[in-house]
Amino acid sequence: MSDRLRPRWHILVFLAPAVLVYTAVMIFPLFNTLRLSLFTEVEQERVFVGLQNFRTLFGDAIWSEQFWNALGNNFWFFFIHMVVQNPIGVILAAILSHPRLRFAHLYRSAIFIPTILSFVIVGFAWKLILSPIWGIAPSLLDAVGLKSLFAPWLGKEEYALTTLALISVWQFVGIPMMLIYAALLSIPEEILEAGECDGITGMSAFWKIKLPLILPSIGIISILTFVGNFNAFDLIYAAQGALAGPDFSTDILGTFLYRTFFGFQLQLGDPHMGSAIATAMFVIILIGVCIYLFGIQTRLRRYQF
Amino acid sequence: MNKARRNPLNTAAAHLILLTYTVIALFPVFVILINSFKTRKAIFREPLALPSAETFSTIGYETVFKQGDFFLYFQNSMIVTVCSLFFILLFGAMAAFALAEYRFRGNTLMGLYLALGIMIPIRIGTVAILEMMVATGLVNTLLALILVYTAQGLPLAVFILSEFMKQVSDDLKNAGRIDGLSEYTIFFRLVLPLVRPAMATVAVFNMIPIWNDLWFPLILAPAEATKTLTLGSQVFIGQFVTDWNAVLSALSMAILPVLILYVIFSRQLIRGITSGAVK
């Protein structure tokens, strides 16, 4: 569409409701909170300290160690999602979107069910299944002769994070699946038919026709995964508690933030340090999103159907 | 339908993959469901066993129905979820349309601004939100929850919908413009119907956290009259002793409504809405 110079009130009208609600109920409170990162509390008084909190966060060994540990864990968490969740989601969507597949909606709903479960249930169910005591996983593995592979995964530092990431993958695969599915649906049938006549079917139809056409959606799920993972919190909290055991091996930025901001057990909430962590997280995510928005999204070609 | 294009081998493989994954997806859910019908002892003695005559128990469900007005909670959850989704979809789609369709100064910045919300957990803004709700007298009303969820859902909605709206053929919108349709009509009559799959997707994505949210109901509307289902079920999670029967029952029941909503929305995932539009 062309640029026109005359005033375009409709743009304002389209944007206004969202911007108003969002600014008032979301941005304002959030930034009001982030502002706290520049303050600290001394003798029940709020004092402006500039970047002191950040200096503590990155300079103080105790804080920075936790922060980098959480950040590193977070990247691993994200990595697992990227290499496991999204490909599985895309594969499932690709299979499901096959126009003549029977029971597709049944499969689709079934696969989506984990996504609608609450974290309490997910945490409970998986702890029960993986529990070395109640024996679902051990006996299942036993049944296929792999009992020796069993370990109390959630309790071992080396496995816990990966296990949780995989549980999270299990839970959220529905999201990339549905998004990609929606994107695949919008590819005009005729283009695929033309491909079929050209001998491009099955896998090659996916790689050569569908994939390029859904790339923007893949971009979206990547960035959503990124944002979602760096904000993740509930699952770990439900499964491992706010201390993200064992020995902080499952601590990610979300749990670190929560613990600091709201406090935990005897640890009192510290909104100031908490905000500093939130700000740091925000900056990390913002950088990621900007890389996506300006570096990738603008380069992705979109096709109109 | 079309026999010629169905490859039995591929079809079998597809079904195999899907079945496998369905089993993986449903197994834990199955575990929860069967256990919600067992006595506590049976849950932990043999978590995998089906409820048998002696282990069968609906004690969990009974507890749930005894404790609190679950139908009211259910209704509250429903109202909050549906209203929030409505506003998220409406406002989100409008903003997404503005971003996807018009080139104006600050377009990308506006997009970024609207995405900021997904980068910080909204929980940390709780106090300010709560203060605002207290000031406006909205505490313990469902409206407070609806407002928060709407704001919370908007960034994602705008993000996803604008991407999908960019795919709607310009010629189609232009045909509308030439037909004299106003930009509003183009949005409501042409673009919205054509991004139905995306709208459904966004609805489903937002529905889940709203439905399952515990935090804001706890803080903004913990009153008995405004309790949501998730909050209501939380009663059974104690400090030291968790009534797993009741938790499993309550949460199993809470799956149903979302599942129904999901099915309703996913009916909008229709193929070929745009086919036949342009040559």
Place this chain on the structure above:
Amino acid sequence: MTALKLSNVCKSFGKTEVLRNIDLEVDEGEFVVFVGPSGCGKSTLLRVIAGLEDATEGSVEIGGEMVNQVPPAKRGIAMVFQSYALYPHLTVEGNMALGLKQEGQPRAVIEERVAKASHMLSLEDYLKRRPSELSGGQRQRVAIGRAIVREPKLFLFDEPLSNLDAALRMKTRIEIASLHKALDASMIYVTHDQTEAMTLADKIVVLRDGAVEQIGAPMELYNNPANRFVAGFLGAPSMNFLPAETLGGAAGHTIGIRPENLRIAEDGQISGTVAHVERLGGDTHLLVRTPAGDEVTVRIFGQSQIQRDAEVTLAYDPAEAYVFDADGARV
């Protein structure tokens, strides 16, 4: 050998019957043109042949083999879609090359064939563009190019030249004809253009409402239409139909006279007033209204100076007239 054999092919979309009992044989190397009114089922028939739609009934054989269960990719066909169906994410070049790449053709062959096709279709300047940056006619040519580079044994063309200008259309038509000869492939071609149908076809199939009306060589159909529909459908402007009575024929019958077979003459059988004159440059069409209220089109070679409202008498050679009965069948 038969390249394609359709036996009793029927197709319905839900309750809408679109194809009815189509029987057709196409010999190897034959060029068959489908013509018929808009919506009569031509495209659907092509899609059934391609395997994109299942026939509700009947069988499709390609190269002597029953292919009802064979997927399109394995039928050895190439198709130009009426709506083009270009790959939006690929350049013109990519659109043409994709099928070849899939076949695993060596790069040199691909490049050569793409170059040849794009030369033939005057697309050389656009090879790096994507479909959205092309004009309607250019897109259509890409669709043709995509089909012809594959050099299969059976081509299906669905109105491939409809958006091209006359000169290009002629050029492309000739190219297709020579391609047909060079590859010795069978071609099935849907068109609304009389010239294309008459000049390209070995055999024309006239369809109407999903059923075959007549099959035959072009001039055979032109000169010996089986019924009034075929007679009226071929030829532009189309045949004039007059009640036989007004010309001394049997009641209920209709007499058909082609516009070019009518001459302005002193002693003509038909008289009337010129209601409208269409000057096409090379031809002039007169619309003559008889006193009985019938309208007759007369085609005059070259530029006639005759004016509207002139009183004229039209003559025709009864040998060149066709007689149809009340049901439209040729008598």
Place this chain on the structure above:
Amino acid sequence: MTALKLSNVCKSFGKTEVLRNIDLEVDEGEFVVFVGPSGCGKSTLLRVIAGLEDATEGSVEIGGEMVNQVPPAKRGIAMVFQSYALYPHLTVEGNMALGLKQEGQPRAVIEERVAKASHMLSLEDYLKRRPSELSGGQRQRVAIGRAIVREPKLFLFDEPLSNLDAALRMKTRIEIASLHKALDASMIYVTHDQTEAMTLADKIVVLRDGAVEQIGAPMELYNNPANRFVAGFLGAPSMNFLPAETLGGAAGHTIGIRPENLRIAEDGQISGTVAHVERLGGDTHLLVRTPAGDEVTVRIFGQSQIQRDAEVTLAYDPAEAYVFDADGARV
């Protein structure tokens, strides 16, 4: 009054110049046809007029008012898109009615106009279908219907009949002509069909590579082409061009003779062998190859019995021949 005035309109897509300095005036109630080779910029020009593309330079005036800044919805136009651009989620009826609903027309009016248009386009049976359930030609008719129900002052048609069969095309052409008269609207019409161009136009605009080559009444252009391009573009089959020398003219010049102006005659100026015969039924085209290797098309009225490889001599009336200089300009 002028319905439309384009002054010095230019349009580029990035570096590609698509329209160059187009000047054009369309009077109220005038029927203007754009013709030109595929990709010459016809659609782009329509889109600039409609306001869907901004002219890179120049101004567009509609009804005496400069509209460069006016959105398409306010320009009082209706357009048939070359790609149809139907609303895929609406039925045929909905597609046609949407614009009227938006105007706030009463239901009765909407229903009446939709009924009229769908009758005119033979779409009555399809009113409840969605575009995806229609044939190509039916979709095209819906696109036409959507434009005409609105009855605006200025119509823009982009190859509106390209996918219709000859009979329907003629019928629709006549309907459009009478609509034009009834509404007294201005129409701008893009077509590749010579018959449409010649019969519908008050004025034909010949475009080439984004620039106007010639503007004039149909027969004026046919008989007085300004240059070789226009001469060759109008008329099917197109004009023969022979080096003037071979016919005794000036060196470097070209002589153009229309195929219908060549006769087979004993004492013709050109002799050659029949290389190819195209029998169209109403006409016969001969491709004659001269000893010098030039190819000449001859159009013969009716069905000629002449065969391939016959030796023929062709005569023409020098008064009917055109002479062009080396640059293609008419001499």
Place this chain on the structure above:
Amino acid sequence: QDVTLTIESWRNDDLTLWQDQIIPAFEAANPGIKVNFTPSAPAEYNAVLNSKLDAGSAGDLITCRPFDASLALFEDGKLADLSDLEAMASFSDVAKSAWQTDDGSATFCVPMASVIHGFIYNKEAFEEVGVEPPATVDEFYAVLDKLKEDGSYIPMAMGTNDQWEAATMGYQNIGPTYWKGEEGRLALIAGEQKLTDEPWVAPYREIAKWKDYLGDGFEAQTYPDSQNLFTLGRAAIYPAGSWEISGFNAQADFEMGAFPPPVVSAGDTCYISDHTDIAIGLNAASPNAEAAKTFLNWVGSEEFAQIYANALPGFFSLSSHDVAMEDPLAQEFVSWRGKCEPTIRSTYQILSRGTPNLENETWNASAQVIKGAESPEDAGQRLQDGLASWYEPQQ
């Protein structure tokens, strides 16, 4: 006109108790005051409460966590000073200490209950295997060895997945015996002892030995898992807090007994953790302060103590009223008050005010030590370093 008081609490567990017993009893005695008990999930309680207090939407009565969490609220002016409340007279200074300013000048919550640590055991299992409840550490391990040898029971039900079990039921349970209860605790606060000192490292050394007696995969065993292991009769000993009593009574179908943390050598003074755990205070911003005080006074009454302690065996009244309890297990626990020195958990007062948080660190260290991932000495060193980093007396 009726006043409605709302109570904020983390005790979901007690919901029915409040609804069916406590509130009716209060309302009957105090017409015109309605009480509404609105617990939230324990894990969210602090965060939710703080948010509500900050925004001014919290209930009138606030259930108080011990020590710093409540102290901070008081210092922020969120909790009213209740020093002058009549009911305070019914509580000893020790009972009140968890809800007082550091200098003891102001009390802001009415104490409700404390919990006692010890070990609960399966009497039937003990009989089966032929062991007696141990009194000394050596006996304790002998019992464990015997159980392990026998093999039909997991000797001890404890997991490290949730971490706090290891710290609370392990370290804080047996620890007082080594650091001599209050003596050691106060010395630590005063900076006279260090966490690297033997009394503080020794308990780690002990729990490190427990590893061998825990069930398979205890690393992933959660707190509910442990409870279930024990109540389903699969484990013989359960390092416990008295709060488990009511749940265990309901769930276990075997007889249970309890023994206090074993002493090092026979005849040594025994120490128990009798931890002040729960109290109730007044929201300073409550518009119904008068009614709320009426309620708080009632909380200090004998009637309340009676109802509460019997409805929730294992939560022992802190008031000086003489409360008769019917539950034998609860009686067993409370009987240790008579023969052992009570103390509270070492990390609760003052020491968990800074970062790193000593309590959280202790959770982590206990779990690590049990798993064998960290040596007791290293753990002590780490905690000491952490504490010293912000706590002046330790620097």
